[in-house]
Amino acid sequence: MDFQARFPRRPTRQIMVGSVPVGGGAPVTVQSMTVTKTADHEATLAQIYALAGAGADIVRCTCNRPEAAEGLARIVPRSPVPIVADVHNSHRMALAALDAGVHCLRLNPGNIRNPAHIKLVARECRDRGVPVRIGVNGGSLDPDLYDPERGVTPEAMVESALRELSYFTEVGFDLVKISVKASNVPLMIDAYRRLAEVTDHPLHLGVTEAGPPPVGVVKSTAGIAALLAEGIGDTIRYSLTADPVEEARAGRWLLEAMGLRERRNVDLIACPSCGRAEVDVFSIASEAMEALESRQIPLQVAVMGCVVNGPGEARHADLGIAAGNRRGHLFVKGQNVAVVGEDEMVDTLVEWAELICEQGPDAALERARGMRAEAVRAAEEDRRRNLAVLGSDANGAEAAVAGIRRGRG
Numbered sequence: 001m002d003f004q005a006r007f008p009r010r011p012t013r014q015i016m017v018g019s020v021p022v023g024g025g026a027p028v029t030v031q032s033m034t035v036t037k038t039a040d041h042e043a044t045l046a047q048i049y050a051l052a053g054a055g056a057d058i059v060r061c062t063c064n065r066p067e068a069a070e071g072l073a074r075i076v077p078r079s080p081v082p083i084v085a086d087v088h089n090s091h092r093m094a095l096a097a098l099d100a101g102v103h104c105l106r107l108n109p110g111n112i113r114n115p116a117h118i119k120l121v122a123r124e125c126r127d128r129g130v131p132v133r134i135g136v137n138g139g140s141l142d143p144d145l146y147d148p149e150r151g152v153t154p155e156a157m158v159e160s161a162l163r164e165l166s167y168f169t170e171v172g173f174d175l176v177k178i179s180v181k182a183s184n185v186p187l188m189i190d191a192y193r194r195l196a197e198v199t200d201h202p203l204h205l206g207v208t209e210a211g212p213p214p215v216g217v218v219k220s221t222a223g224i225a226a227l228l229a230e231g232i233g234d235t236i237r238y239s240l241t242a243d244p245v246e247e248a249r250a251g252r253w254l255l256e257a258m259g260l261r262e263r264r265n266v267d268l269i270a271c272p273s274c275g276r277a278e279v280d281v282f283s284i285a286s287e288a289m290e291a292l293e294s295r296q297i298p299l300q301v302a303v304m305g306c307v308v309n310g311p312g313e314a315r316h317a318d319l320g321i322a323a324g325n326r327r328g329h330l331f332v333k334g335q336n337v338a339v340v341g342e343d344e345m346v347d348t349l350v351e352w353a354e355l356i357c358e359q360g361p362d363a364a365l366e367r368a369r370g371m372r373a374e375a376v377r378a379a380e381e382d383r384r385r386n387l388a389v390l391g392s393d394a395n396g397a398e399a400a401v402a403g404i405r406r407g408r409g
């Protein structure tokens with residue numbers, strides 16, 4: 001069995017966002033946000049369904065005007081996942097979102113600053129049992145807390161969150177999760193670490209305005225994964241300049257990769273290719289990824305460029321295929337089971353992946369029983385052929401090193 005670290009989880013209190021628990025040892029959840037006009041409730045619902053299908057557990061929609069609140073009233077009863085209303089500047093929009101029946105509010109302490117308004121909203125949330133995310137954002141920090149010399153600091157972001165929390169505490173409301181997002185990864189990590197020291201409220205992680213993929217994905221992963229590995233974080237959002245479905249998928253992939261959520265998607269491992277490769281590994285790997293991901297195959301599947309090293313390098317995969325002399329060598333748990341034509345490699349992987357998902361790897365090995373001897377023989381033949389043609393130094397590295405050494409002498 002593959003090594004899987006168990007990351008510690010910071011003890012936090014639990015809140016319920018609709019039917020989804022956040023904190024208190026619940027699985028880390030994935031969030032995303034719609035980019036449609038919330039007033040266009042049909043388009044927004046279509047996007048919410050797409051996000052839920054891609055792995056979002058909770059979806060946020062903006063509530064920036066009365067028409068958006070009316071849209072929320074139509075969206076909430078038909079949504080497959082809990083809905084959070086994103087509110088800036090106007091406490092009236094927060095109250096309208098509550099009337100629309102949302103499962104959670106996100107308030108930005110940097111732009112709803114009147115304590116009387118904040119407490120009014122908090123009382124309403126308390127009476128209705130609706131939680132709030134205090135969503136501090138480095139880019140819209142309360143101007144009082146902005147340091148003219150140092151700019152936005154982690155201390156100021158934490159201070160903003162705690163100040164908002166104190167208004168809620170005053171009215172006896174504590175169904176609160178908190179975020180202290182920044183677009184600067186080290187700043188965001190520092191702010192969350194400080195916040196985790198002083199509160200047991202669940203934390204919502206994110207690198208705000210991370211930008212388009214792939215850089216946005218890298219920045220988000222750097223910040224979110226660093227904190228999750230320390231046990232900090234109860235729910236996450238990738239903020240990408242892209243179709244929000246990409247956010248939900250990235251969030252889900254990260255949690256699966258870290259062993260923080262059960263595997264729902266394929267874990268495709270593919271060799272980086274080298275001078276020994278007998279197929280276009282990049283194309284086959286991306287075709288296989290697309291086919292297996294769309295079917296939500298929760299297996300580790302390997303695509304390897306040659307049969308010399310491939311099966312050995314991927315022996316822990318549930319299933320894999322290695323190329324050799326215009327054909328593919330299929331292996332299950334490191335054992336050769338079948339030989340297929342080059343054009344059939346991806347279709348064959350999908351067929352056997354579905355078999356393993358439905359009936360388990362032993363059933364796959366049983367199916368291959370009559371073919372295994374021939375599969376092993378063919379793989380060995382192609383392995384020897386590859387070695388004979390390319391030798392043991394397929395990339396010519398050893399020859400180059402020898403040349404360098406000769407030159408030195």
Ligand code: SF4
Pocket residue numbers: 271272273274275276277278304305306307308309310313
């Ligand atoms: S040796 Fe074979 S499996 Fe390994 S990187 Fe090269 S082509 Fe891929």
